[in-house]
Amino acid sequence: MTEEVPARVRAPDTVECAMTRVPQVTKPASTHKPDVLPLSQALLELVWPTRCAGCEAPGELLCPECRDSLLHIDHTTACPRCGAPYGRTICTECYAASGKQLFSFSQAVCALEMEAISGRMIVLYKDRNERRLADYYANLLFAAIPAVWFTWADCLSWIPSDKRSVRRRGFDSMRPIATRLAALGKVPPVALLRKAIVLDQRRLDREQRRQNLIGSFALTDAAIQxxxxxxxxxxxxxxxxxxxxxxxxxxxxxxxxxxxxxxxLRAW
Ligand SMILES: [Zn+2]
Ligand SMILES: [Zn+2]
Known part of the structure; x- marks a missing residue:
């Protein structure tokens, strides 16, 4: 149980330490100013100019104002079990449930608090095909996850989308992020899980979600072998x-x- 003030870390621009290292969004090639843009890129930029994923200002994938407004969670001042930024020790929710283990995973780290801009960015990435954010998210997670986790892990995997979502979006949204993050952390990325189609989780409470998810995951052949x-x-x-x-x-x-x-993201 903790008394600390929620750790809302507004990370500075140029901090080098691993804890608060803030990933910079690489400007897409279309916003650099080379002498000549490849024709396809130039046309694409003309028809569909790069806009900030947070505020739609033209020019960059994430403008400096939106980048600076994101609420980074420092894992050293967050609950080690659920990643909530409520203090240095296990939060009241996890503490109250610690008699019986609340989660089957042992530790959790979350990179950003969910708010208007970070929420909008994830929708753009997953549902509006702004896949250039995959690099940003991989760097973000690499900065947020303790470095020792990468030497500890045998492999890095991800929660897969179900087939219907993959068909609708055209991609398995966490896979590109996992692949890039695995390369940064020098851990093999492995597709361990398959996901059956389940009801939309967003309107369900914790117990309803648990029931909805029972039996929804299965191991892939790679995981079994x-x-x-x-x-x-x-x-x-x-x-x-x-x-x-x-x-x-x-x-x-x-x-x-x-x-x-x-x-x-960490949402409540
Ligand atoms: Zn912006
Ligand atoms: Zn907790």
């Missing part, structure tokens, strides 16, 4: 933790001895 025991699992948003909990439970019963999780 290669037997990974220390798994770093990533997802986009941690709300009740039910999705990550269900996925980790499947991994723990069939292959893993420990699962740690990291997400881009």
């Amino acid at each position: 290669d037997r990974y025991s220390r798994i770093l699992l990533i997802d986009d948003v941690f709300t009740t933790g039910a999705t990550l909990d269900s996925a980790a439970a499947v991994l723990l019963t069939q292959t893993a001895i420990e699962v740690r999780v990291a997400t881009i």
Whole structure:
């Protein structure tokens, strides 16, 4: 149980330490000023100019104002079990439930608090095809996750989208982020999980989500064959933790001895 003030870290622009290192968004090639843009890029920029994912200001994928307004969560001042920025020790919600283990994963780290801009960015990435944000999110997670997790992990995996979502969006949204993050952390990326189609989770409470998710994850052939025991699992948003909990439970019963999780956003 903690008394500390919520750790709302407004990370500065140029901090080098791993804890608060702030990923910079690489300007898309179309906003650099080379002498001559490739014709396809120039046409694309003409028809569909790059706009800030936070405020739609033209020019950059994430403008300096929006980047500076994001609320970074420093994991050293967040609950180690659920990633909520409520202090240095286990938060009241996890503490109250600590008699019976609340989550099957052992630790969680979340990079940003969910608010208007970070929420808008994730919708643009997942549902509006702004896939250039994958690099930003990989760098963001790399900065937020403790460095020792990358030497601890046998592999890095992600919560997969179900087939219907992949068809609708055209991609498995966490896969490109996981691939890039794995390269940064020098950990093999492995597709360990398959996801069945489940009801939309957003209007469900914790228990309803748990029921909805039972049986929704299964291991892939790669997970069954290669037997990974220390798994770093990533997802986009941690709300009740039910999705990550269900996925980790499947991994723990069939292959893993420990699962740690990291997400881009923490929502309440
Ligand atoms: Zn902006
Ligand atoms: Zn907690």
